[in-house]
Amino acid sequence: MDLPRRDQRDIWYPQGAKLSPTAWLQQAFTEINNGRNSQFSLPQRIEVIVPDAILQDKELNIRIVDTKGIDGAATRADLDKLFDDSRTLVVLCSRLQ
Numbered sequence: 001m002d003l004p005r006r007d008q009r010d011i012w013y014p015q016g017a018k019l020s021p022t023a024w025l026q027q028a029f030t031e032i033n034n035g036r037n038s039q040f041s042l043p044q045r046i047e048v049i050v051p052d053a054i055l056q057d058k059e060l061n062i063r064i065v066d067t068k069g070i071d072g073a074a075t076r077a078d079l080d081k082l083f084d085d086s087r088t089l090v091v092l093c094s095r096l097q
Helices: 020-033 077-083
Strands: none
Touching: none
């Protein structure tokens, strides 16, 4: 994997991109998260900063944590801390096929 070369820590939406910002974000996130972007090592955590209001609310500080990829009964202190926070809204999603 040539890990010493994989040292990039941030990526920005390029001006003049042919993809919409959300399509670009989805593609970039997937490539980095699955180790297919040769500039990034496998991430332990990915933070996405979106400059526009999400969920149509400009007053609230909203943080979305995507736990996709967690299978089984993995115990993770970072997630347990969020589940125990009374300000957290937990949404469980599943693709039914």
